[in-house]
Amino acid sequence: MMSLTMTRPEATTAARAQGAPLTLDGVTYRYDGRAGVGPLDVQVRAGEFVCVIGPSGSGKSTLLALLAGFLAPQSGRILLGKGEVRGPDPRLTLVQQEHALFPWRTVLGNVTFGLEARRVPRAERVARAQAALALVGLPDAGKRRVHQLSGGQRQRVALARALAVQPELLLLDEPFSALDVQTRETLGDEVLRLWREAGCTVVFVTHHLDEALSLGQRVIALKDGEVALDAPAADLTREELARVIRQ
Numbered sequence: 001m002m003s004l005t006m007t008r009p010e011a012t013t014a015a016r017a018q019g020a021p022l023t024l025d026g027v028t029y030r031y032d033g034r035a036g037v038g039p040l041d042v043q044v045r046a047g048e049f050v051c052v053i054g055p056s057g058s059g060k061s062t063l064l065a066l067l068a069g070f071l072a073p074q075s076g077r078i079l080l081g082k083g084e085v086r087g088p089d090p091r092l093t094l095v096q097q098e099h100a101l102f103p104w105r106t107v108l109g110n111v112t113f114g115l116e117a118r119r120v121p122r123a124e125r126v127a128r129a130q131a132a133l134a135l136v137g138l139p140d141a142g143k144r145r146v147h148q149l150s151g152g153q154r155q156r157v158a159l160a161r162a163l164a165v166q167p168e169l170l171l172l173d174e175p176f177s178a179l180d181v182q183t184r185e186t187l188g189d190e191v192l193r194l195w196r197e198a199g200c201t202v203v204f205v206t207h208h209l210d211e212a213l214s215l216g217q218r219v220i221a222l223k224d225g226e227v228a229l230d231a232p233a234a235d236l237t238r239e240e241l242a243r244v245i246r247q
């Protein structure tokens with residue numbers, strides 16, 4: 001079987017992104033003066049893969065919304081590289097759980113979408129989208145419609161769309177939760193391979209302990225809107241992590 005490596009021309013076309021360091025400096029967001037997150041002080045190295053885990057209501061979605069620029073910090077600031085994130089930012093992309101593809105567009109049209117918004121010329125858009133589809137293992141799916149794809153294939157397309165824009169920061173919000181266990185594990189392995197090739201900084205939100213430990217170089221556990229644990233995945237056991245989250 002042919003392996004996908006950086007030496008393949010299509011891979012290099014889609015994978016020129018360089019990760020940027022991410023800094024949360026005293027970031028706070030409270031919905032009603034109480035529930036929310038913060039103050040959060042977190043530093044993520046350029047190209048690092050961080051998993052964020054926590055029980056329901058711990059602040060994972062709020063954190064991602066802040067990182068994606070959908071919410072503005074009420075105090076503190078978020079830096080990506082040297083520039084502050086102050087709203088939707090072309091340097092980052094977000095992959096969500098499901099329903100994120102446009103059913104009226106072809107697969108290729110979905111992958112080129114983010115490039116249109118970034119005013120990439122048409123020929124380059126198509127080349128980059130094809131390259132990204134090849135990277136996620138769907139090199140011939142461009143002309144298909146979204147409804148013709150399985151759930152796992154749709155998430156591959158969502159990943160291709162995110163990778164095509166060559167983000168400095170890739171945000172993943174429980175991207176495989178709607179899928180069966182086996183597909184989730186396969187796609188987890190795929191994400192790791194794509195991350196190694198793309199070199200972008202990754203923040204992956206999950207509520208699966210095993211996913212957090214197997215994917216992340218580092219695991220951040222949130223509890224009541226604060227960081228309850230921040231450690232290298234290799235230093236953690238499943239039991240320790242479970243205890244921190246449940247306490």
Ligand SMILES: Nc1ncnc2c1ncn2[C@@H]1O[C@H](COP(=O)(O)OP(=O)(O)OP(=O)(O)O)[C@@H](O)[C@H]1O
Binds near residue numbers: 035036058062
């Ligand atoms: N729109 C909102 N208005 C008021 N409070 C909110 C709102 N959204 C979230 N919250 C509160 O903020 C806190 C963090 O919620 P958040 O959705 O970020 O947690 P989560 O870890 O993503 O949860 P889940 O895993 O269930 O999605 C919770 O106490 C929640 O009730």
